[in-house]
Amino acid sequence: MSVPISQVWTVSSYILKQKLLRRKRYPLVLMLEPLFRCNLACAGCGKIQYPAHVLKRDLSPEDCFKAVEDCGAPVVSIPGGEPLMHPRMPEIVRGLVERRKYVYLCTNAILLREKLEAGEYQPSKYLTFSVHMDGSREEHDFAVCREGVFDKAYDAIKLALDKGFRVTTNTTLFDGSDPEKVRAFFDEMMELGVEGMMLSPGYSYDKAPDQASFLGRERTRQLFSRVFAKAKKSWRFNHSPLFLKFLQGQVEYHCTPWGNPTYNVFGWQKPCYLLQEGYAQSFDQLMRETEWDRYGHTNNDKCANCMVHSGYEATAVDDTFSSPAGLFRTIKAMFSR
Secondary structure, three states: OOOOHHHHHHHHHHHHHHHHOOOOOOOOEEEEOOOOOOOOOOOOOOOOOOOHHHHOOOOOHHHHHHHHHHHOOOEEEEOOOOHHHOOOHHHHHHHHHHOOOEEEEEEOOOOHHHHHHOOOOOOOOOEEEEEEOOOOHHHHHHHOOOOOHHHHHHHHHHHHHHOOOEEEEEEEEOOOOOHHHHHHHHHHHHHHOOOEEEEEEOOOOOOOOOOOOOOOHHHHHHHHHHHHOOOOOOOOEOOOHHHHHHHOOOOOOOOOHHHOOEEEOOEEEEEOOOOEEEEEOOHHHHHHHOOHHHOOOOOOHHHOOOOOHHHHHHHHHHHHHHOHHHHHHHHHHHOOO
């Protein structure tokens, strides 16, 4: 299993509680963005294109803790920007671990060795380093627009694993990805010993410099179908198996934008991590006032090509717990890719 039993139990219990309370919309993972600045300038990223005065801003630990408590989701993903550049990130992580939240600290790992050697983080079942790896050496360094980043991240992963940390990878696949090379990368990460892998098709950020490499909906299905045509049982993914079926076009889902609400330096982002259509000043306001029915691939042109995990993973998980049939489909999908 790619996650600890305790995490599976916590998340499952939380979802079942929402079902018993008959809540139609509930958060599953909080996307907590404490900063936008980064030490890379990837061509496919839309987060670092903000003006300098915005890139200098940070969320305080108190801001982060309040957002986590207001949201109530059992899992907190901390993307960016590059979170390890935040001067108080160790304090934020400690506070979330004390609150027994399962934290996925997303990082390009350029600073990870330095932070680990300084003892700024301690191993915990509640803390996972989610390292951004967009393929093997050549593919990854090309994606992040800098040579040598793959080797630095690879070495930092080894060190983190040696020190007893949970480590996953987070991989974005773009148009033109070679399925054979993707499969070889999966093998490489499994041999390295990471707990699991996360996957997502590239989403077209309006601010990203490179718009040509983003995948449309049909090309996403084609690519992931070709990748998984020769799947190996040794591969471990940090996903619902139904989400992986969705990426291959074997099941159809609608987006669940409220499943992964985003809080950043501007407030609660409407309607999701990927679109910017205003901000709410509280989580309650986000849930009450966002016109959720305006979004999704059948309702909004901006959503037409999106198949990203932040929109659809929660849908797949909800499907598992919605009926005995959903549970059966999930179990069946676990044994067939």
